[in-house]
Amino acid sequence: MSIAPLDGDTPAAAPWSPFAVREGNAFDALYARLQPEIAALIAQYEEKRSALIPLAQLFQDHEGYVSADAQAAIAHLVGETEATVESTISFYTLLFRKPVGKYMVQICRNLSCLLNGAAEIMDYARERLGIGHLETTDDGVFSYEEVECLAACDRAPCAQVNLEFVYDLTREKIDAMIDAMRAGTYEIAPLVQTARPVRTWRVDNNHGRKAPGARGVSDPNNAGGIGDPSGLKMFDLIVGKPRYEVRSDERLVHETTLRPELAEDGHH
């Protein structure tokens, strides 16, 4: 199955602006159509900025992702900068900043799930889908991502598909899921697609918009998780440096309970 070119494939003539409607532009038409929902969402909160995430979810429901135009519109609606909107959205794996497949399969790779076989399940899902972490199949049907704790640890290993929970994963369950998605009979509805999905939304760890000091330390493709080596790298960087040793010794002297031998003889 291949997906036809959609509106989002045609680059917008100009970025979204609150002051001009771009003739024939799909996002501008959507924005106009959603005005009642937008107003109702904003009215629910004392501060407009509290509506940032609900607005992102609203646009994602209609676009399949939160487009650059949607991010600009949200910034305008809640009175924040586009950078604030983007950084908020980028924090959550529930919000997609790039067009993704009709089925976004997000398998949890955190502790409880790993203890219950998530590594094998992830290997199997990658093999069956033919794609890796943060990738979409060429036919635009599947996207795959490994995510952090989904707060369903009692049903590990688990996943979310189009943000709906799937519990107690097994190889057989993965097979059944993928077959049903391919056949269009899966119980969870496909995502809306208004733009051609990107092959991968992985970002270059050493470039992009990262501050020089952060390059090579944290991994934006595995933020804070099992695959993120930043903790170890930071550990290597700071442990052993004299100023940290001094600080750590001071702390140990003051907090003798942290070092039993200090507590016993009462001196360093």
Ligand code: FES
């Ligand atoms: S560790 Fe997977 S849901 Fe918590």
